[in-house]
Amino acid sequence: MPELPEVETICRGLDRLLVGRVIAAVQVDWAKSFALDAEQLQSQVIGSQVQSLDRRAKVLIINLANPSLTTRYSLLFHLKMTGQLVLVKAGGERFAGGHPTESMAAGLPDRSTRVTFTFDNGDRLFFNDQRKFGWIQLVETDQVENHQLIARLGPEPLSPDFTAEHLASRVKRHPKAPIKAVILDQSTVAGVGNIYADESLHLARIHPARPGGSLKPFEIKRLHGAIRDIMTLGITYGGTSFTNYVNALGKKGDYLSRARVFRRQGQPCTALLSRGQVCGAIIEKMRVAGRGTHYCPRCQPWPKATKSKL
DNA sequence: CACTTGACCTGTCCGC
DNA sequence: TGCGGACAGGTCAAGT
Known part of the structure; x- marks a missing residue:
């Protein structure tokens, strides 16, 4: 994909x-x-x-x-x-x-x-x-x-036009939509699909089903940075899998082999906690915005104050 | 208006 | 073994 x-x-x-x-x-x-x-x-x-x-x-x-x-x-x-x-x-x-x-x-x-x-x-x-x-x-x-x-289309994720303020304004426009739906919306940021949405939310430690409006400003900021970091990583690793000639293929993995959560349900989360500890919680899968969605229940907890809305 | 679901397709996998 | 159904996911149209 x-x-x-x-x-x-x-x-x-x-x-x-x-x-x-x-x-x-x-x-x-x-x-x-x-x-x-x-x-x-x-x-x-x-x-x-x-x-x-x-x-x-x-x-x-x-x-x-x-x-x-x-x-x-x-x-x-x-x-x-x-x-x-x-x-x-x-x-x-x-x-x-x-x-x-x-x-x-x-x-x-x-x-x-x-x-x-x-x-x-x-x-x-x-x-x-x-x-x-x-x-x-x-x-x-x-x-x-x-x-x-x-x-x-909205701004390219790696362009200067994609700012945390822009992301905040998009979230404000659809405050009840799950945050994952907001970042999959191509008018928010252009080019983020299901894989990188899950990956970005995990890096930002935000539960994908949370209503965008429940995100604190520092979380929006963290998500904005995570989207940029994940897209940069994707280009780096995408290069290793796709720039090879096919008959020379068979080395390296693509981004998917390095995924944090995507298609890793049932496997342990590899996120690094403080002091070099690995999270190790089991990755779960659910449906958000009609899409298969992968997340770590420990790294991306549902905030206590809004739990009843689930 | 805000948000969700179905259609477009084919191949694969799962349970019966 | 075969068969039905769910699922995979980008985008737009249609539905609630």
């Missing part, structure tokens, strides 16, 4: 491989993944050269230019939960990004391949997506900021 750190890693990895390449052919095997008629495909995509790659929240942006067009277009990619982007070089060398499944290691394309881009040098970019939730859209480059999803 690619979130911001994974998409950032994919973006950095693909940049040097794609910039300068010209799109020679596009094959769409699942129309909903890339809803563009053949005429537009031919006139606005084929023959375009990749100028640069970008990322906004969880959206990967490939900026194009076509010498026969005055308008510049961009391809937007959203991988949702199971999307992958796999670049197979003409020589067979592979770069993969996205949710790692066995399809990466096997021959490509496979049955989850929805769209295939072929470049002028023979390299191929496969958009694989088991569950078909992901999409590709063609947008005019100077309209990207007005795109229905992009336009509603």
Whole structure:
């Protein structure tokens, strides 16, 4: 499930491989993944050269230019939960990004391949997506900021615009919503998904189901710092798992293998307490805001004063 | 208006 | 073994 750190890693990895390449052919095997008629495909995509790659929240942006067009277009990619982007070089060398499944290691394309881009040098970019939730859209480059999803995004978590004051103002707007729902809301902060929400709340020692309005100012501040720290860590570790070529894979773990709580229900919390003690309490799982939610009942206790509201 | 749930999909896992 | 159902999670639309 690619979130911001994974998409950032994919973006950095693909940049040097794609910039300068010209799109020679596009094959769409699942129309909903890339809803563009053949005429537009031919006139606005084929023959375009990749100028640069970008990322906004969880959206990967490939900026194009076509010498026969005055308008510049961009391809937007959203991988949702199971999307992958796999670049197979003409020589067979592979770069993969996205949710790692066995399809990466096997021959490509496979049955989850929805769209295939072929470049002028023979390299191929496969958009694989088991569950078909992901999409590709063609947008005019100077309209990207007005795109229905992009336009509603809040600040990037690692940008100066994401401040504790901003987070506090968002919480104030939905004081009864569980704090986890507030930070999953992409208009609060762009790019935080289920994994990093759980991880951030654990680092901040805040119970995910607490109404945002019950958080003290120092807790908001701590959560703000935790989100930034966790996203930074995610980019660091996301790099170890996704920047490798697939056939060179098999080393290092991704962020998930270092997770504090995510998918660790039933296992002991590894948080360090004072004097080098390890917490050791058993991680629990519950549903918050309709999502599987993992937390440590000891590190993230329900505050006594508001316990009755549970 | 504030907040929650369902739809979109497929594959996997669990209990019967 | 097979079958039904829950679950996985990002985002938007629809519901309470």
